[in-house]
Every structure is written in structure tokens, then in C-alpha cells.
Amino acid sequence: MAQAFADKRKPILEASHGAGGTATAAAAGHGGHGGGHGHAGHDGHDHHDQESMKVFGFWLFLITDVILFGVLFATFVVLRLNTAGGPTGGELIEMPGIIASTFILLTSSFTSGIALLEMNKGNKRGLILWLVITALLGASFIYLEVTEFMHLVHEGATIGTSAYWSAFYTLVGTHGLHVSLGLVWMTALILQLAKRGITPVTKRKVNIISLYWHFLDVVWIFVFTIVYLMGVM
């Protein structure tokens, strides 16, 4: 019975740690209870269960975030033609800057992938280096977005101009807010890595932020397609 239950957990254990085989065996020995409910002397396994549960919990959080963005996209699509006689996106938005920021964000997803590879190799310096590069790319993305918004406001399109612009700023801005929070979080994580090195706990944290970062990249691809490509070009 315990074996059957442990098997269900296998994919998650493997996702967070490379060594699926030994992890499953350890979990089976433990039965199905995790969350720091194991036995003394099995500290490593304890953390193991707890860390894998946190990764699973984060996947569920990402589901809720998908719904959140889904509602914002739906709102944008419903209101996309409601410019109330004011300027449209096609008139004001300058695509070269958007395309540049798109490539910057896509590249940052790639660099965060390299950071993960370095972590799995156990290379702390490489991990931190690539995380710093990722964060810098993220910061340039935010810089470009703020510049774009300032340009649009200067041209007379604010959040109160029309329903179209309300939906535009809210959708794009919510994505930007997510990236900004990710930057704060990544900075905090870099400091923790510098102090504590690669441990099961910091490893789980890096895995989670990289999930988050890739997720934001995917959301951006939809923003780029629906707001900019279909809406502007």
C-alpha cells in the first residue's frame, strides 16, 4: 500500500531532484506522510518530502495565476475595440521596443535554464552568475516597459482614456508587476545562495523561481501575440 502511494509521487520527486530511483525508495520506506513527519535520523528524507510538496504546491499556485491572467486576457479581448473615440493601440504603440523587450525576456528564460544546469552540476559560482545575468535581463525588460508606458502617457493614453487603455495597462502592467516581484525574490535568493550554498532547501527555491520565470515568459508570449501582434500590427 505504501508502495502504491509512493509511486504516485514519483514524477514530482524526480522533477525536483535528479535521483528519482533512490528518492522513491526512501519515500516508500516512509509511507505516504511527508511534511516533516518522518523519523529522527532520516532528516534528509524529511526535507526531501517537504521540498517536493512545496514544488507541488507551487504548481498549484501557477494554476491560479493562469486563471488570473486568463481573466485579464478575456477582459482585454472583450474591451479591445472600446476606445471611446480616443487613440487606438495601433496608433501609439511603437513595435521595435516591444520586439526588443520580447527577445530580452526570452533570453532571460534561457539564462535561468543555464543557471539550473549549473546548480545540478553543483557549481555555486556558475549558478549565481547566471542568476545575476537573468535578473539583469529582467530588469532591462522592466526598464523598457516603464519607458514604453511613459511614452504612451506622454502621447495622451492613460489608464483613464478608454476601456481599451484600461485593459491594456492592467494586463501588461500585471505581467510587469509579476516580473518585478520576481526580481526582488531572485535578489533575495542570490544572497541566500551566496551565504548557504546549494542545499536541498536552496535548490528547491531555485527550482521554484525558475518555474515562475518560465511561466512569466509563456504569459508574455501570449501578451505579445494578443495585445501587440493581433492588436497593433
Place this chain on the structure above:
Amino acid sequence: MLDKIKDFSSEFFVTGDPLILGAQVAIGLTLVAIVFTLTFFKKWRWLWTEWLTTVDHKRIGIMYIICSILMLFRGGVDALLMRVQLAAPQLEFLNAEHYNQIFTTHGVIMILFMAMPLMFGLFNIIVPLQLGARDVAFPFLNAFSFWMFFFGAMLFNVSFVIGGSPDAGWLAYPPLSGLSGSPGVGQDFYIWGIQISGIGSLATGINFIVTILKMRAPGMSLMKMPMFSWSVLSSCVTIIFAFPILTVTLFLLFLDRYLGAHFFTLDGGGNPMMYINLIWMWGHPEVYIVILPAFGIFSEIVATFAKKKLFGYKSMVFALMSISFFSFFTWAHHFFTMGSGADVNAFFAVTTMLIAIPTGVKVFNWLFTMFRGRLSFPTPMMWTLAFIPCFVVGGMTGVLLSVAPADFQFHNSYFLIAHFHQVLIGGVVFGYFAGLYYWWPKMFGFKLHEGLGKWAFWFWNIGFYICFMPQYALGLMGMTRRFNEYNFDMGWQPLNVVSTVGGFLMGIAFLFQVWQIAHSIKFLKREKTGDNWDGRTLEWSIPSPAPMYNFARIPVVTSQDDWWEKKLRRARGEADAPEVVAAEQAPLEPIHMPRNSGIPFVMSAFWFVAGFGFVWDWTWMVVVGLAGVIVTMLARSFTYNTDYYIPVDEIKRTEAAARGAH
């Protein structure tokens, strides 16, 4: 200077209403009394270390339940004030503005700050015990959820004495709830109170899904899991899909009010119907979120008091999960009159009717479980029996409402009011009362007085029918919701008076319950067996109240209703399976537990500060609040010392004390 202060306080505090002035004085005196008592008995440190910083799921559950009972009191007083006004509209007991505020706060409080926390309280206390776990998956997050609920509820409730209550209805449709329709701060209290507690609910949803999927005792496959835990799973799945919609919808309304956006305004290309669709895409699943766990509670109680295995376990699981799926495809039945056209209305009418099928399956399952069972009728079972006919009638009137063409007549009439009160009181409230009575000894270690419980039961039930049956008739006579006055020649007054009498009978029933709890605490009868109902599931296999770590040894499960089967085997003199024996006889080992933390409390308090700043448009306060939130989050991220071990000696002592009475 003095004039400035006067101006400020006349805007800041609600003035000019004797009822509210009385409440302000009462709240002030209560606060002084609480501070005095805590200081006099030197209980501040105890309050902080034992309760405010706790991450123990059982204590968090108790705090949820205490808050929800207080909220039930406030929501109930709101209801009675409305009933007084409607019984004698000529008296102008409440003016229109005050009446609008009261029906708004009544709805919000009863659903979001009474039903939800009562439900979360039962989730918290019971689910880990049923699963054979030592806590939920994320105890820290769990404490965070509670405090977000608490501070959200406080922010909402404070509007009653500071600034003025919201008055645009419990779902706050724009354009009425927009800046043009509601220029005051009441609507902002509504947005931030619900937003803050909603974040907590979302986190609870995630927490319990992980707990249920990952932390069951060894051997407990999903199809051996107790039905209450299944119902919690279905409810939490619904939460994680529905609550983000609420978050966005309220956020967009906030942007309309705060930054002058045009999502739901009449000008600037906004679309108010957009809001009504979005809010019901959350709102309809929300009513299933609160009713599904009640179904789980009834399933546990029926099986226990019929001494039979639940009839149709698999069909029950299927019914729960299909209801949480279909709940997302019925939202438009709340506004058939919007004019979406025949095909859209037909789709939503059919999906609504479909929900009656799994619900009917459940009713038959409960009936067949009782069939030829060895029945007994203590209070939890009485509530279950009262629920079945009440919910069936409520469900049937729901099917009547789902007929789109007929709904054009019923829409927003008292027929609708009677319908949803019948499913929400007859289903949710009866269900959670049944659960409270059933699990009370497990939570607190003593039983509630049965006789007073029966008085409360009969007052609730008789009061319920006297209150709401006339409302069906009133609805068909043309009385619509949300107005405080009607003319005598409408012929509605006699039935309204009857309805009011019923409302007060339920008020008396609540007093009986308070008396019941006070009486049972005074003449405390300790519950020493840990299994006072001859229960079936794992929570009854440990002492009452459960020790801090729940299970000294994690049990191994071999069947559905494992504890019951084990008792049967012992009575027959049969041996348990070897892995069960091995788990029971394994030597005790130190138990790994999460450390208490003050961060959830402090972080949620900062959310309150930020919300209060947004309400009053005080930027400095918003900055302080949000900065506090980020700093506390980082503080948590940098904390690595988050757990500890309970040594074997201490476990032995605790177990001996708890089991000694056996």
C-alpha cells in the same frame, strides 16, 4: 486646528445614527474590557505565544470557528433588523440608506465571513486527523491564511463605525458600485476587506489539496479516504479555479474607482455587464465551495449513526467531483434577464438542471445508508435528518428558477430569496452545525449538553420554515428584494409579519446554542474515551482533544472506515495485518514539528494597513503597508530555522496523560 479635527472626524466616523452610536460605544467599551482583562491577568504573552503565533492546525481551526460564530451573530442581527423593518415598513425603523447597508453587509458577512471560516475551521481541525497526518502540508501558509481572513474581515467590519458601510448589494454590481454610484469609502472597504481575505482563502485551497494528495497515512489510497476529506478536496479544487477570478474582478473595480479606469463604467467604453459575468463566474462556484464540505459532513454522520458503511461510496465521490466541475458552467443563470439570447440561456438552464442529478444521487445514498441501519439520533444526526427534506425542497425550487423563461417572473423576487436561504441555511448552516456538534468533543475534549442542543435544533428548524415559507408566496405575489418600504394595499404585510416571527425564533435558537456552550463549559464533562460516538475514521482513534502532534505513531491503513474495521476485528478476536501491527508496535521516535511564527500575523496586519490606506486614499499609509508586506516576506525567506523535534520522553508523558483515563 480644532475645526480641522472636527471636520475630519465627522467624515471619518459614522455619525448621526443612534443605533450605530450605540454600537460605537459598545465596541469601545468591549475593547477597553479586553485590554484590561488581558493586562490584569497578565495574559498578553500567553495570547501571543499560544495563539497569535501558532501554526498548529487545531488551534487555527478553533480561531476560525470563534470568528465565524461572532460573524454569525453580527450577520444575524443584520437579518433581524431587516425583518423588523419589513414587518412594519410604516414605522421607518431603518431608512433606505441604512437598509441598503444592512442587506449588503448581511450577505457579505454570512457568505464570506461566516460560512467560509466555519468551513475552514472544520477543514483545519478534522482533515489532518482523518488522514493520519501531523499537520497540514504548509503550516506557516495556513497561519497566514487565517490571519488574512481575520484582518480582511476586520477591515470590512470596521466600515460599520468608521467611514460608513458599503451599500451596493453583496456582489456590488456597477455602475452602482462605481465611483459615480457610490462615492463614499464604504465600497472601498468592501473591495479591500474581501480582497485581503480572498488571498487567504486561495492559499487555504492550495494547502489542503497538497495535504490531501500528499499526506495520507500509508495504505490510505484515495478510494479509502473518508468522505469528508473527499468533499474538502472537491471544494478546494473549486477554490483554486474560482478565487483568482474574484481577485481580478475586485481589482478591476478598484482600478475604476481609484485610478479612473473604464472597465465597468457607463462612459469611456466600459461594460458593466462584464463585471456581472465575472463576479458570478466566481460567485456560483463559491456557493458550491461552501456546500460540498457540508455534504461530506453528512456522509460521515449518517454512516456513524446508522453503524453502516456509506452507501455508494464511489458514486458519492463521482457526484462531488462532477458538481465541482459543473459549477463553472452555470453562472449565467443568475441573470437570464440580461438578454443574452435564447441559445445562451438554454445552455445555462440545462447545465443548471444537470447539477440536480449528482445532488439527487447523494440524497439517495444517504437514505440508503440509513435503510436497515442501527439508527440513533443524537444532535448531529438530527441536523442531518432535518437537512435532507429542507435541501430537497430548496433544490427543487432551484430547478424551478433554472427554467429560463419562468425565471423572468422569479428574478430578484422573494421567491429567489427564499430559495437560496433554504439551500444555504438548510444545507450549509445545518451541515456545519451538524459537523460542529459531531466533532466538538474531538476539538475541545468535552461534550455539549444534548438537551439544550435539542431545544436549539427545534427553534432553528421551526423558525426556519416559519421565516422562509411565506417568502416563496410573497415572491409569487410580486414582492421584490432590496427595498425597505411597501404600501399596505399590496397585501404583503401579514406574510411579512409571519416571516419576521420565524426570524426571531432562529434568533432565540442561536441564544440556546450560546447557552448550551456556556452551560457545557461550566459543568464540564470531560470526554475521556476519544471515541464518544463509536466512530469509523482515524480521528476517533486518538485522544480528545488530539495531542499537539496528533499521532504518536503514524497508523497504517488497510481499508475504508479503517478505525471501525479495526474495532470489529478486535471484537471478533482477529489479528490485524502484519504491517498494521508493526506500525503500532514500532518504538516511539522524536517528532518533527514546525516552529511557531509571528510573521503571518504581522504580514497580514500590514495588509490591513495597506488596505486601510487604499480605502482613505492615504498614499503614505499604502506605502507603509505594502513595504511592511514585502519586508515580512523577505524575513520569512531568510528564516531557515523553521522546525524542531519533540523528544520521545515528552511524547511518552503526553500519551500517558491522555490515555491514562482509559
